[in-house]
Amino acid sequence: MSRPIHWGLLSAGNIVGQFARDFAVVENAVIHAVAARNGDIASAFAREHGIAKAYEGYEGLLTDPDIDVIYIGTPHNLHFEHAKAALEHGKAVLCEKPMTVTPKECEELQRVAERTGGYLMEAMWTYFLPPVQTALRWVQEGRIGRICQIKADFGYPQLPFDSKKRVYDAKLAGGCLLEMGVYPVALAWLFMKQDPTEVQVVSRHAPNGVEDDLAVLFNYADAVATLGTSFRCKLQNWAYIIGEEGYIAIPDFWRAREASLYVLDDRVDHFVDERATDGFHYEAQAVTNDLLAGRAGSSVVAARDSLAIQRQMAMIREAFCDDV
Structure with a gap:
């Protein structure tokens, strides 16, 4: 073209x-x-x-x-x-x-x-932000060893509750899982690339029944991920990728501008994205x-990635639906 x-x-x-x-x-x-x-x-x-x-x-x-x-x-x-x-x-x-x-x-x-x-x-x-891509490369290079735990949350208060707000409107697929929880779920998938063998959820709900606060535990074969999302409060919104030999901290991971690599208490590497944009x-x-090169799809967010994220959010929903 x-x-x-x-x-x-x-x-x-x-x-x-x-x-x-x-x-x-x-x-x-x-x-x-x-x-x-x-x-x-x-x-x-x-x-x-x-x-x-x-x-x-x-x-x-x-x-x-x-x-x-x-x-x-x-x-x-x-x-x-x-x-x-x-x-x-x-x-x-x-x-x-x-x-x-x-x-x-x-x-x-x-x-x-x-x-x-x-x-x-x-x-x-x-997925495309350079600090997140850098963290992924550090993991692939073995710099933190085998992943043992992932911690990630994303939440901002959406108060006061109003059933007419888009984020609370069940007819518009409202609720904190799809609105904000998609970020920590996607982050866990990016680094684990596997489904959990067990999902545990503690949920809270708005007056109209829409979920507005979730604490999620993904249990994998040899690792765990603790994920959170909320309309009730501001969460830390950081991500931690924790391995046997070190860990990675990503402040505000959803819009990440930096990532740090730690061994015990010492920061041994640090990446900063100096972008002027969001x-x-x-x-x-x-x-x-991709379009200029005639590619059929993305290699960063592939079809299997989107389907896995949907599948895992459905697992979370199934785990808390009895609480409604």
């Missing part, structure tokens, strides 16, 4: 705004259009970010012949529908996490991608590069 990759944004919400701001440093690509249900909102978003086209509704974006790839940032429960439509219109898809709300939906969406020959990737932007451009650049 001789011209830059043309992106379309399906939604003009907050996370899409962050994505658009970071896109300024993406090479060989341009955001060509944005679509929102409200045309005035789409137009205002386009003006703010210097985007050529704005569509009221999504059909114009899906059928725009100049668009190569669509980034989907709608509520969780709409991801399947919108990603499926984009693939069937011949567009590559980068879909916000969680890509779907059930493993069944994930499998079906991946079948659509296979049938249409389309590119489909979940926007697990944390970090969404790393995944956007990776997708752009």
